[in-house]
Amino acid sequence: MKPSIVLYKTIPDDLRERLDQYFTVHAFDGLHPDNSAALEQALQQAEGILGSGGKIDETFLQRAPKLRAASTISVGYDNFDVEALNAHNVLLMHTPTVLTETVADTLMSLVLASARRVVEVAERVKSGEWQGSIGPDWYGVDVHHKTLGILGMGRIGLALAQRAHFGFGMPVLYNARRTHQEAEQRFNARRCDLDTLLAESDFICITLPLTDETFHMIGREQLAKMKQSGILINAGRGPVVDEQALIDALQNGTIHAAGLDVFEQEPLPVDSPLLKLPNVVALPHIGSATHETRYGMAACAVDNLIAALTGTVKENCVNMQLLEK
Numbered sequence: 383m384k385p386s387i388v389l390y391k392t393i394p395d396d397l398r399e400r401l402d403q404y405f406t407v408h409a410f411d412g413l414h415p416d417n418s419a420a421l422e423q424a425l426q427q428a429e430g431i432l433g434s435g436g437k438i439d440e441t442f443l444q445r446a447p448k449l450r451a452a453s454t455i456s457v458g459y460d461n462f463d464v465e466a467l468n469a470h471n472v473l474l475m476h477t478p479t480v481l482t483e484t485v486a487d488t489l490m491s492l493v494l495a496s497a498r499r500v501v502e503v504a505e506r507v508k509s510g511e512w513q514g515s516i517g518p519d520w521y522g523v524d525v526h527h528k529t530l531g532i533l534g535m536g537r538i539g540l541a542l543a544q545r546a547h548f549g550f551g552m553p554v555l556y557n558a559r560r561t562h563q564e565a566e567q568r569f570n571a572r573r574c575d576l577d578t579l580l581a582e583s584d585f586i587c588i589t590l591p592l593t594d595e596t597f598h599m600i601g602r603e604q605l606a607k608m609k610q611s612g613i614l615i616n617a618g619r620g621p622v623v624d625e626q627a628l629i630d631a632l633q634n635g636t637i638h639a640a641g642l643d644v645f646e647q648e649p650l651p652v653d654s655p656l657l658k659l660p661n662v663v664a665l666p667h668i669g670s671a672t673h674e675t676r677y678g679m680a681a682c683a684v685d686n687l688i689a690a691l692t693g694t695v696k697e698n699c700v701n702m703q704l705l706e707k
C-alpha cells in the first residue's frame with residue numbers, strides 16, 4: 383500500500399501526478415484546524431505533508447501521529463517547531479537552492495526601486511502629473527558605486543553581492559557569523575561588525591532567516607546608527623526588523639527610505655502606516671515568486687518528500703541528524 387500524504391498547497395499537474403505515483407494524496411487548501419473533518423482524518427493517517435505556510439508545532443503534530451516527513455515549499459522554515467519535529471522523529475525538508483538567484487533579483491529590484499523612487503514616480507505619471515520636464519522633487523539617488531551592506535551571507539547574500547559588485551560597482555560589506563571566503567575573494571566583500579555596517583552602508587539588505595537571535599535585530603538603536611541617507615531593504619523575514627521602530631525612523635527622517643518584501647504581519651494590514659509613507663516600497667512577499675522559480679521549488683519539495691519517505695535523502699534536510707540515529 384502506498385503511504386498516505388496530505389498536500390496542502392496547489393501544485394502544477396505534472397508534479398501532482400508524480401506525487402500520485404508514490405503516495406495516496408489527500409489534497410486540501412491549507413492546514414487550518416477548522417478546515418474540515420476530512421482534513422483531520424487525512425492527518426491521522428498521513429506519513430508525509432507537503433505545502434507552505436501554517437504553523438507546524440506540537441499541537442499540529444498531535445493531529446498527525448504517523449507523520450514521518452514534512453516538506454515545505456520554501457527555504458525558510460520559521461513556521462516549524464524543529465525541536466517538536468525532532469522529538470517526534472519527523473524529517474523536515476526545504477528548498478534552499480532553487481530560489482537563490484530569484485530572491486537576489488528581488489532584493490536588487492527593491493534597492494533600485496527605493497533609490498530611484500520607481501513606484502512613486504510611476505504612480506505620478508499614471509495620475510497625470512507629468513506635465514513638463516521633471517524637477518528635483520522627482521529625483522532619486524544613485525545606486526551604482528554606493529556601499530551595499532548585507533546582513534547574512536548565505537546563498538542569497540552571495541548572489542546579491544555578485545550583482546552589486548559586478549553589475550553596479552558597489553563596495554560590499556557584510557555581517558555574518560563566519561568569514562565567507564568566496565564573497566571576499568570573488569566580490570571583494572568585507573566582513574564587519576553590525577555597527578560598522580550600519581554606519582558605512584548606503585543600502586542595508588537583510589537576507590536573514592527568522593530565529594531567536596535575529597528577532598528584532600534591527601530596532602530603534604540600530605536604525606539610529608544608519609546614515610540619514612540610508613535605505614533599508616528587507617527580503618528575509620519581517621520580524622528581523624522592529625516594524626514600529628522602522629515606521630518611526632521613516633516618519634521622522636532617521637533614515638531615507640525602505641524597500642520591504644516581508645512584514646511582521648502578512649498580509650500587511652491595510653491600515654499599516656507603512657502604506658501611507660511615500661518613501662516605502664512595499665511588496666507582497668514576492669521574493670521567489672516567478673513562474674520558473676515557484677515551479678522549481680514545488681518540484682524540489684516533491685522530490686524531497688519522495689526522498690524522505692523512501693529513505694533516500696541526500697540533501698535539503700533541516701534535521702539530518704535524525705537520519706544518523
Ligand code: DGY
Pocket residue numbers: 455456457458459481667668669670671
Ligand atoms: C522562502 O522560501 O522562505 C521565501 O520567503 C519565499 O519567497
